[in-house]
Amino acid sequence: MKRTFLWCAVAAFLLSLPFAAFGAYPEKPVTLIVASEPGGGTDTMARLFAKFAEKYFPQPFVIENRPGAGGQIGFEALARAKKDGYTIGTLYTPHVAAHISAKRAKYTLEDFVPLFNFVSDPGVVVVNAASPFKTLEDLVTAAKDKKLNGSTSGPGGDDFFALTQLNEAAGIEIKSVPEKGSSGQKAAVLGGHVDVGFMNWSQIKPNFQSGEIRILGIMTPERTAELPDVPTCLEQGYRVISDSSRGFAAPAGVSEEVLKALDETFRKVLDDAEFQAAAKEQLEMNVLDGPAYKAYLEELLTVTDKAFEKEPW
């Protein structure tokens, strides 16, 4: 009796093997490389996605944080990952392109298949509420008379590019005071240690709502739905267009079948009402599907290439 049972078990095990080997994707958890530290904007985006994907994807997405070198370590890990569909990852701009322009990256954009962009966080020019500058014009006029300091997140980042764009568009020379991260920038602007800050909307949203800071201009081509009363830099006569975006990509070379399954999952998560509610509070959602995301990244690369040529970092 016992022996029969054992044999049955062995037979069942052997029979199940072919299914295990040739089962449909996905048959094991998918690793999701996050190219930043736990707790940051990219990490939160990935964790929210992973949480809501549970409903629609038969296997879990397992987050693996690979922070460091402005995302380069995580981007490289993604580019070099096995192309079996069990590793995907995050990209964020402008870093992913800036590393290529600076010739430090051991990857190119061709190493990735962009899946979906989730977040675009527009750049904003901000001043302390007590600042005498009310418009971009005031700032530019003052900058022509005396030396002004502007807080940025450091060389090679979107804030620095934005500052360079404004300097060029207005023919002024605002000096960049680099900070490590947005907390330092916020403190510098709120504490009045710099004349102006180049930041991203999501970073200063609470301070804007409580009236502690003023936005002189938003760096989108047109006014945004969320801030209809805030003028763009462009409409004030200065061509400053910049944002920082976050999305997902797979390593180039994964099969069509895998891409289709992933694409479907992303679409379902994006349509999920609960996800939308969670994302609304946390993420500046701006969804681009694969082809649109790819085009966006390629265009960005030409911008960062030009920026590096002019003022390398």
Next chain:
Amino acid sequence: MTEQLLPALTTLLEPSVLLAVFTGTIGGILVGAIPGLTATMAVALLIPVTFGMNPAAGLALMGGVYSGGMYGGAISAILLSTPGTPAAAATSFDGYPLARQGKGGMALAVATVASFWGGMLSTAALLLLAPALARFSLRFGAPEYFLLSIMGLASIVTLTKGNMVKGLLSGVLGLLLATVGMDPLSGYLRFSFGVVELYDGISFMPALIGLFSVSQILELTAESRILQEVGADPATLKREPLPKGLAPTILRGGLIGTLVGMLPGAGATISAFISYNVAKQLSPKPETFGKGNPVGVAAAESANNGCVGGSLIPLLTLGIPGNSVAAALMGGLLIHGLIPGPELFTRFGAVTYGFILSLFLANVLFLVLGLTCAPLFARVVRLPNALLIPAIAVLSVVGSYAINNALFDVWLMLAFGATGYFLDRAGFSLGALVLGLILGPIAELGFGQSLIMSDGSWRIFFERPLCLLLWLLIAALLIPAFRKPRRAKASA
């Protein structure tokens, strides 16, 4: 505020919230005690989990992890000289010698009580003075950060036992190592030799684990047990009363922790070092520090737990997180639509004050747990080294890897461990080296930013009132250290 406290208290007493505080604190202590697992990581992992919970319970869970994690770091620092968190590095200076003398149970109890009061004090500051303190923290600009890091570096003089030249050399070595990686001002890569893992500089936690714990392992291989006193039994120390006269040290530590904790870019590690330094300078017997003086443990622990409340002050009022754990916590706030600012204390008062009250509770919880378990934990040092050394080695490797999920960090940790062992043997100060490594980047960034702001004039460091105050404090911390040796020589 008072009308908000009653609803907040009701929120706190909901079973789900109480359970969250309890789970969070215990989880935090475990995470804190294991090197390589940090409170930041734990809070980040919890963000999506808390989304489904009610906001009060979610925040209480994260607050518990934060408080427990900050305290938990002390356990491994004291017993194994392996700080579970960087902030506990200064705790090991006196905690570990105490453990070796068979007073590990007492050292743990001191750490628990000091952490408790530090946490209570800073949470009280958060509850009562948050807006005013947040305004004050904004007055710290680049020149002040530079001077604050100089103040931290002044502790090198204190940390050094014996040869001052070697102590200063150790600090300089730390500062030199801190220059590896990207120049914060120009983005230029220094001494990274194309190794992408070095672009951000030397990863701090692996270096710390290497210097403190691996060099300790090598030291221990020559002995059979950590415990030096043959007759001492840590389990019998349960009834030993706490040393007297710790109250002023703990009070000072809590204040230093709160003040330094609310400055973004400074943090718990620096506050612990500064508090340790102050305690040693004010002590009538500074020479006993580093050899197992419970005051040293109390100073460091009260300061690093003081940072918990401190770092939440600018977070809740201005949306500026005081450190990386607070930054991760901000994600947890935002996901519930709790946007930092004045509204948090009015419209969302019940949740916010409930969260603050839950921190008090978390402190009480780890106090009870810590005091009950201290004698139990302290038995670890009775284990033979043949068991302990492999265990510490495994923890060190796993911990270094876990921080960035990078094998490179494991090699880095081993390299620091081997170097640290020989440096220690040769009489160099590992504490001073660590201090240089932590403070180097802050000092460099502050110095560079200041000079950009002032157009290259050094006067910016002397014109601002807060700068002058910091210069005075630096002088006050340095003078006794240079005066005492001379006096000692005269009497000899």
